[in-house]
Amino acid sequence: MYIVFLSAILGHTQNKQLLYDFTRIPQVLMQNPGADTNYQWHVGLPFLSGVYFNAGSSGFSVYDVFADDGVDINDKIRNVINKADSNDIMTINEQVEFLYGGFKGNYGWHEDNYYSFGWYQELSHFNYWPNDLAILAYDGNRNYIGESFNLSHASVKAELVSVFHFGIQREMSDRFTLGGRLKVYSGIADVSSTNNKGRFFTEFGQRNEYIHSIIADLELQTSGYKIIDALEDGDNIADNLYQRFKERAFFGGNLGLGVDLGFSYRLDDQWKLTASILDLGFIHHSKDVKNYTYNGRYDFEGLELLFPGVVDDNNDVYDYWQNLVDDLRDLYDTTSTRYTTLRPVKFNSSISYSFGRPGGKICDCRATYRDYVNKVGMHLFMIHRPRYPQTALTAYYQRRLTDFLDVKATYTIDKFSYTNLGIGISSRIGKFNFYILADNLLEYENLAEAHNASVQLGLNYIVPGRN
Numbered sequence: 001m002y003i004v005f006l007s008a009i010l011g012h013t014q015n016k017q018l019l020y021d022f023t024r025i026p027q028v029l030m031q032n033p034g035a036d037t038n039y040q041w042h043v044g045l046p047f048l049s050g051v052y053f054n055a056g057s058s059g060f061s062v063y064d065v066f067a068d069d070g071v072d073i074n075d076k077i078r079n080v081i082n083k084a085d086s087n088d089i090m091t092i093n094e095q096v097e098f099l100y101g102g103f104k105g106n107y108g109w110h111e112d113n114y115y116s117f118g119w120y121q122e123l124s125h126f127n128y129w130p131n132d133l134a135i136l137a138y139d140g141n142r143n144y145i146g147e148s149f150n151l152s153h154a155s156v157k158a159e160l161v162s163v164f165h166f167g168i169q170r171e172m173s174d175r176f177t178l179g180g181r182l183k184v185y186s187g188i189a190d191v192s193s194t195n196n197k198g199r200f201f202t203e204f205g206q207r208n209e210y211i212h213s214i215i216a217d218l219e220l221q222t223s224g225y226k227i228i229d230a231l232e233d234g235d236n237i238a239d240n241l242y243q244r245f246k247e248r249a250f251f252g253g254n255l256g257l258g259v260d261l262g263f264s265y266r267l268d269d270q271w272k273l274t275a276s277i278l279d280l281g282f283i284h285h286s287k288d289v290k291n292y293t294y295n296g297r298y299d300f301e302g303l304e305l306l307f308p309g310v311v312d313d314n315n316d317v318y319d320y321w322q323n324l325v326d327d328l329r330d331l332y333d334t335t336s337t338r339y340t341t342l343r344p345v346k347f348n349s350s351i352s353y354s355f356g357r358p359g360g361k362i363c364d365c366r367a368t369y370r371d372y373v374n375k376v377g378m379h380l381f382m383i384h385r386p387r388y389p390q391t392a393l394t395a396y397y398q399r400r401l402t403d404f405l406d407v408k409a410t411y412t413i414d415k416f417s418y419t420n421l422g423i424g425i426s427s428r429i430g431k432f433n434f435y436i437l438a439d440n441l442l443e444y445e446n447l448a449e450a451h452n453a454s455v456q457l458g459l460n461y462i463v464p465g466r467n
Helices: 002-010 062-066 073-083 108-112 131-139 225-232 234-249 320-329 441-449
Strands: 039-044 051-057 089-104 113-128 148-150 156-171 176-193 197-204 210-223 254-266 271-285 289-301 332-335 339-342 346-355 374-383 390-402 405-414 420-429 432-438 452-464
Touching: 062 073, 073 131, 108 113, 131 148, 176 234, 176 271, 176 339, 210 339, 420 441
Parallel strands: none
Antiparallel strands: 039 089, 039 452, 051 089, 051 452, 089 113, 113 156, 148 197, 156 176, 176 210, 176 254, 197 210, 210 289, 254 271, 271 339, 271 346, 289 332, 346 374, 374 390, 390 405, 405 420, 420 432, 432 452
16 A cells, blocks of 8 residues: 555646746747747757756645654554545646757748757656555445446556657747757657546345445556566676667657647737647557456455365355456457557746836836746646646746746645745856756745655856847
């Protein structure tokens, strides 16, 4: 049972509210390919230009289970089971940029374009809290005779993917910037089980005390299992893992396509509207595929179980467990059928107002948008999930403190927290840009109590454009 809680605790929302529309950072183009940046060219430091980690659990925190407060851990687990429900979510997300760069076109119609390209790796996990299954695993069914345990509560998605991308941002006019990005996905490993149906229940029978019944339509789809097999190769684990990763990361079979689209539109020099849709695409899994299905109904009687080798009333040896396995095998199947998964589509939108000028002026009607040092705004984020979209709403304030230092502060409301305060810092030393973004700052004193936390940092070399 403890394994269920560990996987849930370790289990992101993928909302990068601190990065979105923070145009002094080149990675803003990964959140909105139509962001109105102003660079001649940029290049990120390999493996360090974009490092991101996020983890969250909406139902409970690590502290709820493992706090050193004298309360028995079994009582804590029971309290969590009573507190969480099947709509609570557990997530984790990690990203590392291996390569990222961009450059501005320098002749003809290319002069209004900015091209960006790169390669990154992403690990993500998402699951709903398996409420009924947690109750069944912890309490058993003794006190739930006649009640059903919902098997659809088992819903999980985890993947390791390599992404190659190329984007174009174009200034359509002084006010309107449009952008798009093509992505090629190379799936390394995938586990998907999100459309399960069924129930388990126990009733009183006539011959024995109980009859247990499973009525289910369950499916677990996996690809990239040889990554796991490499862990069993003794002294060659590191080499084999590297070889498997390299094979799958560089177009090794589980391939897919996707696009990002976005725009920025300035209503005037102070008001701006933006929106983007990300990862509109799919991955087709055809290599190292193993699928597990269970479909149908099975009834078995309880308490009067005859163990292997036990002689029944007719003096016949009755191998009960082997018969049980044989019966279940008729309903259980393993296949290598190819399958396709859709990407978790994300939507961003924001509206912002810029104001204030250097030298103490509050407003100057002759100012251009690049002259303002303050910006306030609202940002809406949504991501597709198996049952319903997951949303977050952020209010933010951004200020250019100096020519080489910008800060952004955010307050976010989402399923994880109503008290999520974040801060982001972008600095320029010469042409080097270093940034660090972190949210849920109120919980940093004791991260074990946090329901959600993320951090992102990176180092880029930027040649700025002309105003």
